[in-house]
Amino acid sequence: MKLLSAVIPCYNEEENVTDFYHEFMKNESFFRERDTELELWYIDDGSSDRTAFRVKEMAAQDKRVHLLSFSRNFGKEAAIYAGMEKAKGDYIVFMDADLQDPPSILPEMFGYLSEGYDSVATRRVNRKGEPPVRSFFARMFYRIMRKISRTEIMDGARDYRLMSRQVVDAILSMPEYNRFSKGIFGWVGFQTKWMEFENIERKKGETKWSFWKLFLYSLDGITAFSTTPLAFAAFMGVLFCLAAFALILFTIVRKAVFGDPTSGWPSLVCIISLISGVQLFCLGIVGQYLAKTYMEVKRRPIYLIKEEI
Numbered sequence: 001m002k003l004l005s006a007v008i009p010c011y012n013e014e015e016n017v018t019d020f021y022h023e024f025m026k027n028e029s030f031f032r033e034r035d036t037e038l039e040l041w042y043i044d045d046g047s048s049d050r051t052a053f054r055v056k057e058m059a060a061q062d063k064r065v066h067l068l069s070f071s072r073n074f075g076k077e078a079a080i081y082a083g084m085e086k087a088k089g090d091y092i093v094f095m096d097a098d099l100q101d102p103p104s105i106l107p108e109m110f111g112y113l114s115e116g117y118d119s120v121a122t123r124r125v126n127r128k129g130e131p132p133v134r135s136f137f138a139r140m141f142y143r144i145m146r147k148i149s150r151t152e153i154m155d156g157a158r159d160y161r162l163m164s165r166q167v168v169d170a171i172l173s174m175p176e177y178n179r180f181s182k183g184i185f186g187w188v189g190f191q192t193k194w195m196e197f198e199n200i201e202r203k204k205g206e207t208k209w210s211f212w213k214l215f216l217y218s219l220d221g222i223t224a225f226s227t228t229p230l231a232f233a234a235f236m237g238v239l240f241c242l243a244a245f246a247l248i249l250f251t252i253v254r255k256a257v258f259g260d261p262t263s264g265w266p267s268l269v270c271i272i273s274l275i276s277g278v279q280l281f282c283l284g285i286v287g288q289y290l291a292k293t294y295m296e297v298k299r300r301p302i303y304l305i306k307e308e309i
């Protein structure tokens with residue numbers, strides 16, 4: 001018998017956890033025919049509602065249901081990592097609790113693993129039902145990422161992934177603190193099959209990602225998988241040195257040849273504010289990397305457990 005573990009990060013998902021269970025278990029007979037058992041790992045990411053209680057109710061009924069509760073909200077990335085450490089399956093799949101990652105396509109995904117793929121990833125082909133501003137910035141993020149990072153990061157990729165134990169162990173060998181799974185999955189490589197599906201809107205509860213949270217997450221992604229912004233800062237430095245050099249020459253020549261007095265403080269003010277702006281911006285970029293390095297060297301645990309069932 002093989003074992004397939006589903007890892008479900010949950011943050012205030014009391015309305016969804018049982019619906020998810022029933023929807024997921026519709027695949028039971030398919031997997032039984034293929035000598036594969038199922039187990040569920042709900043990772044309660046510091047929910048303040050009755051998520052943990054609902055999962056415990058299910059666990060009392062069905063021994064295949066497990067619960068891991070964090071001591072506080074550590075974020076979805078931490079939940080994914082914890083799930084990989086705890087779940088012992090020969091295959092692991094990550095799924096959202098809100099049924100936006102349809103369990104109905106799991107059999108097809110599993111089929112690709114039997115064909116010899118190491119992992120099966122999913123992406124949404126559209127962003128139907130999402131605020132347009134968010135879609136716009138999301139698209140821009142992926143465009144920039146593709147230019148500045150050598151790691152493949154697919155537009156519209158979801159965290160809905162089925163992978164073999166070998167891939168899971170590869171990911172577990174990356175214990176970095178600033179985790180950006182979309183990048184980590186691409187970084188480890190292996191044969192990946194991409195499956196597409198239409199976006200499904202969340203039926204119950206609300207999205208846990210505010211625009212600001214997504215913006216900070218995108219910065220995590222950039223600093224974790226690209227050092228191009230640092231090169232950009234250096235490039236700006238060179239560019240402005242050259243410009244300043246040209247200006248100095250220009251001023252000297254004008255004074256020597258035409259005898260013009262150097263005039264005007266407005267132009268000076270403009271130049272000074274422009275250059276200090278650029279300087280602060282570049283310093284900010286360096287600061288971002290320094291901050292990430294600082295968090296990384298502290299070696300704090302990625303998550304803390306309150307309860308495990």
Ligand code: UDP
Binds near residue numbers: 045
């Ligand atoms: N989630 C989590 N911790 C968080 C935020 C979200 O575990 O801090 C979980 C959430 O419960 C859900 C999944 O991550 O199962 C995806 O979140 P959500 O549906 O809010 O994101 P969206 O689908 O809107 O991108």
Ligand code: MG
Binds near residue numbers: 096098100202207
């Ligand atoms: Mg969702």
